[in-house]
Amino acid sequence: MSDKEWQVAIFGTFDVANYGDLLFPLIAKTELQARLGAVQLHAFSYHSRSTPEWPYPVTSVSELPRLIDTLDGVLIGGGFIIRFDKLVASGYYPPTPEIHHPTGYWLSPALLALQHGVPLIWNAPGMHCNDIPSWATPLLKLTLELSPHVQVRDALSQATLSALSDQARVEVLPDTAFGLPNLIDLQQPSNEYRLLCEQAGLNGPYLVVHSIAGLESFLQLWKTHSALFAPWQLLLLPIGPVLGDHESILGADLPRAVSLPTWPAPLLLAEILGHAQGVIGHSYHLAITALAFGVPIFSSANLNSGKYTALLQYQGIYPLHANQVIDPQWFVERLGQRCSCSRLIESQEQLRRHWDQVAELITQGHRPTSQPMNQFWQSLPSLLEETRLDGREECLSQQAELDQLKTQWQQLTQLHRQQQELMSQTRSELDRMYRSSSYRITAPLRSIRRRFKYLLGR
CATH class of the missing domain: 3.40.50.2000 (Glycogen Phosphorylase B;)
Incomplete structure (x- = not known):
């Protein structure tokens, strides 16, 4: 351990009253202090919080551009935060409209860390059942490929993220909350x-x-x-x-x-x-x-x-x-x-190795990621144009499907109208037959016929 006070940031939804989310900074701080000594852990979320009303201080992500150069490491997660849907929680939105929702508390910080060479560590976040939109694919692919340590909390998240890149090494890590016995x-x-x-x-x-x-x-x-x-x-x-x-x-x-x-x-x-x-x-x-x-x-x-x-x-x-x-x-x-669980012992050993690697990456210092980031920014206009064209093609495809459904609906409507007209004509003809003189005159004969058929049937 050195005498340096390490400045480490962790990103997630630590500004809401939800037990699981609030655990991650506390676990990270304890584990890193045990390996690095003095650690100042900065918990970043949309909104700032302060003690004693909150368990620990939380810094708004709006402050990150000013503070990014002071950081020795960036942790993303854990929790279910790799997502693109807007319904994170009721009324939960960024502090300013300039910050994208909901990637403003995980993807944007990851890109900033890479631009400034800060070691980027994926601290077992999850993303299962969350589709990746086309505009986000190149951004997410880049962050995965330039991150030295990508750990996600379940196999479904691993499968989705691994499909984005052959270069990125995405591994499964048990949720860091399995390490709570180290704190209590x-x-x-x-x-x-x-x-x-x-x-x-x-x-x-x-x-x-x-x-x-x-x-x-x-x-x-x-x-x-x-x-x-x-x-x-x-x-x-x-x-x-x-x-x-x-x-x-x-x-x-x-x-x-x-x-x-x-x-x-x-x-x-x-x-x-x-x-x-x-x-x-x-x-x-x-x-x-x-x-x-x-x-x-x-x-x-x-x-x-x-x-x-x-x-x-x-x-x-x-x-x-x-x-x-x-x-x-x-x-x-x-x-x-209370029984001994071999899987639990294995998970806690995985977490021990995870925190060892995180501490080592932080002590290694800043990483040479500015050049690939600059190359990415250079290609960004083309990527945006491709995404726009892909989106246009997707819209056109959806419009074609919609037009086809509309045509089918019109055909069904026309067929239904024809059937209605046929039924109306049939009812008119039946009504006219029932009111005719010949129908009334032959009624006794039809009655005798029905009775005769009944007797023959018996």
Whole structure:
């Protein structure tokens, strides 16, 4: 370690009240300080935040152009931040319209880092189920190829990004939250944890339930078998208030249920989960935290889809289905079971190597990326023109499909009109026949005929 105070920036959505997002700067700072000594970690997001209202200071990305030359390293992520859709969170937009949304808190900082030779490190972000628009493809391809360390948190993200370039080396890294045991010692409960338990009335073993909708099967189990769950209290805990989590969603008639006086700081929330006998909920980082501390997690998420598929490799995670009755004995037997998980040990070793590499890249200093960046800017007008033409061709293709559908619709409409006219003519002819004199005169004969056929049939 040197006497230098390293200046490192990390980018993500650290300005919103969401447990998982708030963890990443805290984990990065702890891991880098253990390897580099003095580290000043700058958390960058759209909007600035300050203590004591926020767990740590957050700098607005609008300040990055002024500060980029002072940085020794840039980390992108983690979390689900490699995205191009506009609905990141309700009302969440850049501080100025000049900053693109939502790439302003991840892609633009990456390009700035490369332009100034700052080591660019992908700190296990995710992007599954998020398409890459044509205009962004050359930009993203460039950042991947010039980054010395690209780690993403799931195989789906890896597959999408690897398809952009044969040169870029994109690898899968477990979410850095699996390293939480390096920050929290459950054998030595913190004073903040003891005080919070006292304030909330938690005076014995407890379960944590995520304060969201969709957990009716568990809530019914808790109410119906109250006597069976008598040894435990139930802590109602919001994980992402910015996403609408609130204790009131779970109802007010839950036996032995308590809630906290305030939403806890992220590491205190992690400690609460680590001391639980069981955790019930949907959140990705709720599940990861439970798994990291060996706490059984009953997840309402679809574990066979998206980022959640990686969690099936760990022992201690159990799926909960919304419309499926839970066997009470099955549930109780799994509470409090803390078993050794080989996959968890492997993941934490992967994370140790990751942070070693990150620290080494930072100490190596600035990288010679300005020349390829200058070449890219030189070719940018052509790329933009190609993108515009590709977009025009795509629009023309979509317009052709639309015209074809319109023609088919007109043909169907015409056919429907012809059928309507034919039916109208048929009804008129039938009506005219029923009103004719010959039809009335022959009515008795038709009646005899029908009766005769009936008798023959018998």
